[in-house]
Amino acid sequence: MIFSPIKIGSLDVSNRIVVAPMCQYSANNGVMTDWHTQHLMQLGYSAAGLVMVEATAVEEVGRITHNCVGIYNEKCIQSLKKNIQLAKSVAPNQSxxxxxxxxxxxxxxTQRPWEGRSSLTKDENPWKTICPSPIPFQETWHVPQEMKLSDIERVKKKFISASLKAVEIGFDLIEIHGTHGYLLHQFLSPISNKRKDKYGGNLENRMRFPLEIFSSIKDCLPKDFPLGMRITGTEWENNGIDENEATMFVKELEKIGCHYVCVSSGGNTPSPKIPTGPHYQVHLANKIKKHTKMVVRTVGMITDPIKANNIIINQDADMVAMARAFLSNPRWVWDAAKVLNHNIEVPPQYARRI
Ligand SMILES: Cc1cc2nc3c(=O)[nH]c(=O)nc-3n(C[C@H](O)[C@H](O)[C@H](O)COP(=O)(O)O)c2cc1C
Known part of the structure; x- marks a missing residue:
């Protein structure tokens, strides 16, 4: 059930409920603010087995917005450290x-979601973006600079140093963001990757950059340090990554020591036709799970505790992540425990809640 423990690499996770990573677009120059402190502290005592901290940029030009969190300088690193220590200090269930x-x-x-989510305009201090090929996300967006081999090597090194810092900070697990149309996904997808060198063309070449990033991180982490990737189960486009390519990518990740994948979808094209609805990505996790022994996490419009529990019971996935459900109810796990008749430790200060 969702309350049974699970192992990811060397990590014992107390239950299978995950707070999905959620950008808060509230950092200053990559540094977390008081907003992050309250956000992570309340998730700290949520009793979720695993709390994922938001997409954190490995270099400044890799931020989505001016207000995204980074892990590329000492100030960023210290703010991450402070906030993780605070969140852990109020986590009675050892999340x-x-x-x-x-x-x-x-x-x-780009602008923050509540500012329009478009490319930054000239007077909003934009920066030059990078991509495997000079193809903008949509017509009105910045035309990215095609990455040279030296850029590829630089970004690889940034991921390695970010990973080493994450371990030093005290994170229990590292997830590489490989989906939602961001850089690694851009390499994997034939829609955004039109390169003629060894990083473009057939699937083997398109997989090369994300796999190299993964291996180079893996090589420098302590043995069995929990390391996984969020991946694209499908791009929901005829000419994009489909479930078969996703499965082939997962098999390669498994070969190089990946511990888990979280199967998401889309994000690399402006308006794919996604059949959204409750559990709309669970079938993608189920398909992947049939081809791997890795831990498989699902996500996407999961809100009901009984139905979430059934995902695990039916072996569609090994873990269930939720994002918006935790925004509207950070006590989701406490309520689910009641519904599913399971005992969890609640902070004594709040034990008398109704
Ligand atoms: C406010 C917000 C911020 C998000 N930021 C991230 C992020 O940093 N990294 C990521 O992989 N997905 C991010 N997502 C996507 C979620 O992790 C999740 O995959 C998606 O919201 C679907 O799950 P849900 O239906 O439970 O919300 C974000 C979603 C929301 C609502």
């Missing part, structure tokens, strides 16, 4: 904390 390491590629240099 684990993971960080999602990210690079936005051609989807960087």
């Amino acid at each position: 684990c904390f993971g960080i999602q390491l990210a690079h936005a590629g051609r989807k960087a240099s």
Whole structure:
């Protein structure tokens, strides 16, 4: 059931409920603010087995907006450390904390969602974006600079140093952001990757950059340090990554020591036709799970505790992540425990709640 423990690499996670990574667009120069402190502290005592910290940029140009969190200088690192220590200090159920390491590629240099989500205009201090090929996300967006081999090597090094810092900070797990149209996804997808060199063309070449990033991180982490990737189950486009390509990518990740994948979808094209609705991505996790022994996490419009529990019972996935459900109810796990008749530890200060 969702309350049974699970192991990811060397990490014992107390239950299978995950707070999905959620950008708060509230940092200053990559540094977390008081908003993050309250956000992460309340998720700290949510009793979720794993709390994922938002997409965190490995270099400044890899931020989505001016207000995204980074892990690329000492100030950012100290703010991450402070906030994780605070969140852990109020986590009675020993929730684990993971960080999602990210690079936005051609989807960087944009406004925050509540400011319009478009490319930054000239007077909003935009920066030059990068991508495997000079193809903008949509017509009105910045045309990204095609990455040279030296850029590829630089970004690889940034992911390695970010990972080493994440371990030093005290994160229990690292997730590489490989979906939602960000840099690694841009390489994997034939829609955004038209390169003629060894990083473009057939699937083997398109997979090369994300797999190299993964291997180079893996090589420098302590043995069995929990390391996974958020991936694209489908792009919901005829000419994009489909479930078969996603499965092939997962098999390669497994070969190089990946511990888990979280199966999401879309994000690399402006308006794919996504059949959204409750559990709309569970079938993608189910398909992947049939082809791998790795831990498989699902996500997407999961809100009901009994139905979430059934995902695990039916073996569609091994873990269930939720984003918006935790925004509207950070006590989701406490309520689910009641519904499913399971005992969890609640902070004594709040034990008398109705
Ligand atoms: C406010 C917000 C911020 C998000 N930020 C991230 C992020 O940093 N990284 C990521 O992989 N997905 C991000 N997502 C996507 C969620 O992790 C999740 O996959 C998506 O919202 C679907 O799950 P849900 O239906 O439970 O909300 C974000 C979603 C929301 C609502």
